[in-house]
Amino acid sequence: MKIFAHFNWLIATIIIFTALTLSIILHPFLPRPYARKISAWFIRITTFFSTTIKGEEDPASQMFLINHQSDMDIGVMETSTKKDLAWVAKKALFDVPFFGLAMSLPEDIEIERESKTSLVKLLRATKDRLNKGRTITMFPEGTRSKTGRILPFKSGAKFVADKYQLRVQPVVLIDTTSCYDIKTYYYSPKNITVVYMDSFIPDKNDENWLKDLRVKMQKVYDDELANNISNR
Secondary structure (H helix, E strand, C coil): CCCHHHHHHHHHHHHHHHHHHHHHHHHHHHHHHHHHHHHHHHHHHHCCCCEEEECCCCCCCEEEEEEECCCCHHHHHCCCCCCCEHHHEHHHHCCCCHHHHHHHHHCEEEECCCCCHHHHHHHHHHHHHHCCCCEEEEEEEECCCCCCCCCCCCCHHHHHHHHHCCCEEEEECHHHHHHHHHHCCCEECCCEEECCCCCCCCCCCCCCCHHHHHHHHHHHHHHHHHHHHHHH
């Protein structure tokens, strides 16, 4: 079974890189976000994963905050919403050949951690993307978690949401690491549960709203795993 999963991982990885190439090629010819949506759906169809949506997406939401477990998370989210997503990611990813181009062409937002100058650039870029009708999308953990425990959130999400008083919608992806794991060379297609939690405008005077949100998202995650055997 492991050999089969490794073979599936190789095929899935080739498909992902093919999809990135497709998004780069299509970008000059299609209005955003169609190039990325088409490439994301290409991945979804050819790797045979599906999604179950719970909760309702808020059309008025301006920021998605999502837990992060797998490299499939972007494809899962892109095929779960019609919104034009502006992903916020660490600067190092934009410097990766080929992959960085697939992020910079659709004007995703780069951030350099622990840099005050970068935070100023983040605010400017966020305002620009919001003015273009895009939805700011972040993995507030800043990295992938493999344990099922949502890692502490970085402060960047709070900084941006408080500054512009954004309507935030948390989204919980359930156990995507058991679908695709680049470190263990594992891929197994499955149905992935996507939970849209209630949107809200944070109280910027509440210093703990982001920490409290992490606790609420963890509870949603745990409850889904406990109550739905198909997520395990």
